[in-house]
Amino acid sequence: GSLRGQDPGPQPLELKEVFTLFQIRYNRSYSHPAEHARRLDIFARNLAKAQQLQEEDLGTAEFGVTPFSDLTEEEFGQLYGHQRVAGEAPSVSQKVGSEEWGQS
């Protein structure tokens, strides 16, 4: 559930239970115990981050466990985002349209 208004973060045992519920809900399994431990650690960091975002948000947003809670920020950016666009609007100067322009 959401973290808005909850006490700061689950206790270790609770964390494992929350992580197990996450795995069941989002169909996650990890091939090696080491990988499982690493994902649990990432999961814990993401929960703490969600708590921080909750406190910083000025609207009504609720942050918490999502399908991406076992991904690092880098993995999430690589999988779901694309290259960061900074600077000014693109100058679209290329001649647009092919010779068939106007046919279709």
Add this chain to the structure above:
Amino acid sequence: VPPTCDWRKEAGIISSIRNQVSAPLRPGPIQPWGREGEERGKACIPFPHPHPSTTSKTATVAGPWQQRATSRPCGPSNTISLWKSPCKVWLGEGTCVTETGVPGARAPTRSLLAPELLDCDRCGNGCKGGFVWDAFLTVLNNSGLASDKDYPFKGNSKPHRCLAKKHKKVAWIQDFIMLQPCEQSIARYLATQGPITVTINMKLLQQYQKGVIKATPTTCDPQLVDHSVLLVGFGKSKSAEGRQAEAVSSWSHPHPRYSIPYWILKNSWGANWGEEGYFRLHRGSNTCGITKYPFTARLDKPVKKHQVSCPP
């Protein structure tokens, strides 16, 4: 500008939520990023798979088409000539105009085109994340888009494998527009013309569950935008203070100070993310850079306005 707008409520305009990274599943253990070996994340222009259908960019193409098909009576002259195709042209949202010019029965939803965008993208980087303007330029350069029936999705793109010229076009645009970076004019365009593709900083979305995100430039840098989504509406909701104030007083209508204006945005991360695949950003503070690159397509040729002359 109307107080609220939600294109999801107009039948046939917005397609169902897709998942841009659910690649064809191959047998094998599930890794956190999907099944082993699946090319997750390669299809970086947000489009759904296996039915590459409405993405933020393609939806922008499909949406106005759809509206035109349904929003005014079809005359054989204007509609059919433009589409130059027998009936049963699937507009990606499942509506067909019959030869007689009467909007036909609803048909099963078909899809438009995103594989073509990947293969024919002028920068050849569809798989490393495409830009909105590149997708529209590709549509223009190819004089239209093929349907996914003709141009199936193969799960990986080869920029030099552009087969666009081989396939019949089922949708085309006359132009694409970048709107003013002003939330008021974006709202007006959205309410009167249709969905708009915007590109935002997606940093806060990894942990987002629901509600209206109102960020500051510090918590969500509006300059570093990295994810394209579809703007489908806007509205107002009660803020937390509003709910509390309402509980202790007898205000019968929301007090402006306690209501939060928001944008409704369609994402492509599956329906079990966010608010059934959608999310809301605060409207009026350029939250996460929503006004940086608002793009949409135009279907009609520009109507010649009569000339006006500025007084000397």
